[in-house]
Amino acid sequence: MIGVIYEDDEPIAIYRADIFEHFHREPDPRVVLSIAVGDWSDGTNRADRCSASIEAWAEEDRIHMAFSDRAGSTWQELEVVSWQLTSGEAQACPLREAFLRMADHIVYQDRRLRRALTPAARAQGL
Numbered sequence: 001m002i003g004v005i006y007e008d009d010e011p012i013a014i015y016r017a018d019i020f021e022h023f024h025r026e027p028d029p030r031v032v033l034s035i036a037v038g039d040w041s042d043g044t045n046r047a048d049r050c051s052a053s054i055e056a057w058a059e060e061d062r063i064h065m066a067f068s069d070r071a072g073s074t075w076q077e078l079e080v081v082s083w084q085l086t087s088g089e090a091q092a093c094p095l096r097e098a099f100l101r102m103a104d105h106i107v108y109q110d111r112r113l114r115r116a117l118t119p120a121a122r123a124q125g126l
Helices: 087-092 096-109 111-117 119-124
Strands: 002-007 010-020 030-038 049-059 062-068
Touching: 002 096, 010 096, 010 111, 030 096, 030 111, 049 087, 049 096, 049 111, 062 087, 062 096, 087 096, 096 111
Parallel strands: none
Antiparallel strands: 002 010, 010 030, 030 049, 049 062
């Protein structure tokens, strides 16, 4: 799934989210978010943007997040960004906090992701 984050009616980021019912050796669902940020104005291109991947998963009543080198869907075929930050690069990047705030916003505001990551919602089939 793809979504857009707006600020003052201007796009500031787009994201792709992949929901995995069982992620590698983890028994519970995980979401891999790939968030692309940068300049989206007319005349810009993918060299003006980068992305980072963040894994999100639920433990008890909390949602945990961590930068990841794993990627669900990539941006390559859409030619949206020129580079994907590694988890280490994202951790050290000046945009670190912005990526995490956006991921938090996405997980709590996108009903599809909230449903996948909230144990009560999964149990009720919401």
